[in-house]
Amino acid sequence: MRPSGRKLDQLRAVSIETNTSLHAEGSCLIRMGNTHVICTATIEDKTPPFLKNTGLGWVTAEYGMLPRATTSRTRREAAAGKQGGRTQEIQRLIGRALRAGIDRSALGERQIVIDCDVIQADGGTRCASITGGWVALRLAVNKLLKAGIITSDPLIDNVAAVSCGIYAGQPVLDLDYPEDSVAGTDGNFVLTGSRRLIEVQMSAEGSTFTRDQMASLLDLAEKGIAELVHTQNTAVG
Amino acid sequence: MRPSGRKLDQLRAVSIETNTSLHAEGSCLIRMGNTHVICTATIEDKTPPFLKNTGLGWVTAEYGMLPRATTSRTRREAAAGKQGGRTQEIQRLIGRALRAGIDRSALGERQIVIDCDVIQADGGTRCASITGGWVALRLAVNKLLKAGIITSDPLIDNVAAVSCGIYAGQPVLDLDYPEDSVAGTDGNFVLTGSRRLIEVQMSAEGSTFTRDQMASLLDLAEKGIAELVHTQNTAVG
């Protein structure tokens, strides 16, 4: 029934290749089917001004998309002179999600910037960015621990994300673009490794939904996240 | 227990004053406690380019805040030269929420722009904007119906929104700013008059949450929305 032939509760093929960047403190290339995102982590010795002298660290994220990551070419935001509303919404979500999995006191007064750049898009780029972004963050934090710069691990738990939606009347896991573009309702779910909720965003796109449907999607999300967390853990070794 | 002395499931004092604008096709001033928002609806005879010749209409929203709507002065976005990420996220939400309550075919090829301008802020400005925005929309659509420009009502149901969150370990309805600024988890819920869900956005701010907590917040939201819908209906007569 799904355009890809997948089962209702089946993720796309997922792979996470680590250390793909020569320069970054942490990096990976995550592939969720045809959605490919490069995630890098940069450690900076300064924090945003509002954290000055609090002893707390920060994690923030930026998101971008290559112009031809999409079916037809999307205008380059640097040429347009600003980041669009969608970009800002996504990068705020990634930062918020990753911060929920971190003990900012253990990180100390430093900032880690997660850059998520979509080199190919087929739906679910914000979720792939969170899942891959956590891997880049994990690797960068490992470097800090190994160098003795910090002594206790600030990462409380894995953070991963997946989208689910009502496609052709059925709840399905991990929407790809052909599904996403026609889904009546879709949601993004960010969970920890121990299945606690970090972020739930559900939207009616053209039709409203019920509490029961919401529960079904959340069930699917829990299943998908468990698999993604396993992939994350395998990738970081 | 709440700073305002309200009960856990108690909304702030709500009022909706209609026809507050001399010029707009629909307008109101909504007050949710100390949060005050001017909402206006403008009918335009054109739609966005992607709807050209589809027979479908569009509802979009813009959001702003007076510089001194806030405790300390916020920099004017027009002076800063761009709308911030938060503003864009909110106005995209308002537009999406209101579109979910409309039959775009019955509206015909025209656009209604909802402007929501916060003149005083005390938490929950995006929810007040949606609830008040729907009233402005309702009044503008009434004008189209009365003038015979459209013949069937494109508004399927009321659309209203409320925030809920975990404050001091307890689920509470309709967070004001003192609550919102320390809540561990908070959510925005957009529902129809018949309690179908349009948008659910829950975020862990500093702590994760469970499915049970999510359900409690949704229960509170349903109660609050019922009261808001009643206030909307009284206001539009």
Add this chain to the structure above:
Amino acid sequence: MRPSGRKLDQLRAVSIETNTSLHAEGSCLIRMGNTHVICTATIEDKTPPFLKNTGLGWVTAEYGMLPRATTSRTRREAAAGKQGGRTQEIQRLIGRALRAGIDRSALGERQIVIDCDVIQADGGTRCASITGGWVALRLAVNKLLKAGIITSDPLIDNVAAVSCGIYAGQPVLDLDYPEDSVAGTDGNFVLTGSRRLIEVQMSAEGSTFTRDQMASLLDLAEKGIAELVHTQNTAVG
């Protein structure tokens, strides 16, 4: 003869409601007929860099207009990405006018920002902003005096403004939009409570004018300002 039925030397109905903002140090809502402006004053403990260590204070202003304050919707400047020339011209005028009524040494090294936001426009918004802006300034300065932060009153005199113009060949006081849009000549006059001149801006819009006409408009302005100053004083108590 005037569209509104007013006499040639008659102001529109004026009202100034004070303390309309929960947060601002001074605030009012001024109504000159259908022109409604929210004015707030924000006290800041810093001055512009060029006043560093001079012991002198500063008053500056910003001006904005809600998109649907006008007959047809005006594009939001924050969305356009810049303040237009008209906006900048007006806010420079408001700041200059209010500074002329202040002893900057008595104010001390602090800045007061006056925000004037037009929520409904029917001509004369810049003049209403100056008249209302002075009230917000007066209230904020009162707060400084009451708190003993400053000891001598920096406000030398009232500052108020009114527009006059040649409408249908006749000098008239306080142009509303229907008059303003066809006036051959119009002027904005800023005076003190003791009728000294602060700013005179007269423009030929389509026809030139004479010194005699200029004198007639100034006569009208003096009459109108006297009434506005009375309203200001009543409002601030």
Add this chain to the structure above:
Amino acid sequence: MRPSGRKLDQLRAVSIETNTSLHAEGSCLIRMGNTHVICTATIEDKTPPFLKNTGLGWVTAEYGMLPRATTSRTRREAAAGKQGGRTQEIQRLIGRALRAGIDRSALGERQIVIDCDVIQADGGTRCASITGGWVALRLAVNKLLKAGIITSDPLIDNVAAVSCGIYAGQPVLDLDYPEDSVAGTDGNFVLTGSRRLIEVQMSAEGSTFTRDQMASLLDLAEKGIAELVHTQNTAVG
């Protein structure tokens, strides 16, 4: 008494060199003492959209200043990414002033753009721009008349401008920068060749002023404008 040794009612040395540009339809270099402005007129076959099919023409102006036209280097507006408020205010004034001297119906549906670029500044740049801008406009219009593109002269009268102010307690004509920077009151006066008023802009900079002082400055302006109009007429032959 004046820093330059000039008499109270004495203009600076004025010269207007015409046809200084190889490419423009009209051009001049105006020198008012050490203030030097290049003015060019460009004829365009289109008008702003709001004049479409009205048969009326338009004159508009843009103003700029070379970075080192000033005592210390001023940041290039193109590098800053926007025209400042002062620039916009000045170019709006120049356009408005020149339009007041033109029969827009005789001009026909075309636009003339006047560019005023200050290559050296010593006070009074906006007035020099208007006086020189009119010369560029006159030469461009002459070209249209000579080519038979228009048949009746749209220029009704000369337009010229001069600044006057209260310097060291005395009304003086044509302020240079040392005077302008300390003047308590200053004004810009735009008049026609037959001494009708187009624009009067008087500002209290630090001290208020009286109607009598205003009259004295206007007397000086009338004297100065007469001389400037003579120089204009000599320049255009």
Add this chain to the structure above:
Amino acid sequence: MRPSGRKLDQLRAVSIETNTSLHAEGSCLIRMGNTHVICTATIEDKTPPFLKNTGLGWVTAEYGMLPRATTSRTRREAAAGKQGGRTQEIQRLIGRALRAGIDRSALGERQIVIDCDVIQADGGTRCASITGGWVALRLAVNKLLKAGIITSDPLIDNVAAVSCGIYAGQPVLDLDYPEDSVAGTDGNFVLTGSRRLIEVQMSAEGSTFTRDQMASLLDLAEKGIAELVHTQNTAVG
């Protein structure tokens, strides 16, 4: 002598992987040592306005760099709100270089946009972009030919580029970042497959150079380009 141990006239390891993008009409990932660039070609049915009705086509390019392509993180241009001078200079060069290898009449009135996005940088990114950009262009044009949309091949010859410079007093081929950052003189050379010159850009960075040195660098460039052209031809089959 070279940090990498390469011979003076030795290129870095070069590879060009084609069809790396699911969506683009032509694409490759070019690796010149640690410099990695994704190049995509997008065919558009419209040309820039100045080519309207000329029967001529256009090739243009845009260039970008992921924030952490560099040793330390570079600010994202989309967040900064504009493309920097270096970016604009490079993308103008890429476009100009590729246009020199194309018969614009044979291409017909369409535009091909080449996007070059550096995912990892180690010197020579503009040259890699040109060499890889030509491959993406070749593949896109092949698609047009195969589909019968154009009938004669608009690509006259290969276009490839390499940098050379004086490093430690010696002319060397294909500078990497450690060499580039200290080279006294460096140049970028764009040649065709038949070794005709398209673009020569030589700069003294800290020391001037002679005609003889220029000739030596050009000799090296010719050798390197021959190898790059061979790699291009192998890649496109």
Add this chain to the structure above:
Amino acid sequence: MRPSGRKLDQLRAVSIETNTSLHAEGSCLIRMGNTHVICTATIEDKTPPFLKNTGLGWVTAEYGMLPRATTSRTRREAAAGKQGGRTQEIQRLIGRALRAGIDRSALGERQIVIDCDVIQADGGTRCASITGGWVALRLAVNKLLKAGIITSDPLIDNVAAVSCGIYAGQPVLDLDYPEDSVAGTDGNFVLTGSRRLIEVQMSAEGSTFTRDQMASLLDLAEKGIAELVHTQNTAVG
């Protein structure tokens, strides 16, 4: 054969008028035929941040063009809100070229900003800017030397620039606009007074070129530069 009647190796009439600015530390007006550029030098006591505490100075340049310097009016960059790619490319070239002729250690930790503003354009504006920019720089440095602020001359040699190109199949010196707009190949050459090379930029515009043609253009450039250096030296006395 040339539109201007010049010989193949003949420069346009060149003149350099010095001290044209009342305010700048160094200034000139350079005329190369109908290309006229005002060049000013501003001495600043600060350097860019990356030179802090290095003891080294900096020379940078900005470039602009009056809107009607060109045959048809060019949009003002300040109004457009950004400097175009061509402007940025040119001003980077001017700065780089002038820095190559300076001993930055002898200059000490200060910056000299060279502003080059084209008031009339007829081809070769970037070359005229470099040649005139060096004169402004020379005069500003002379002032530093005379005042004893620096004691050894940081200017190593003259820096001058000229364009050459293949016009109608022939190598010609100093292209004017009619030649430049149709030249198949053109180049800009920056040399020192002792004929060492600083910058060579050759581009195929529509046709490729050979090493022999490149050598011919360089021969012409050397001849032209010798004459320009002579003119520079005469101008600075």
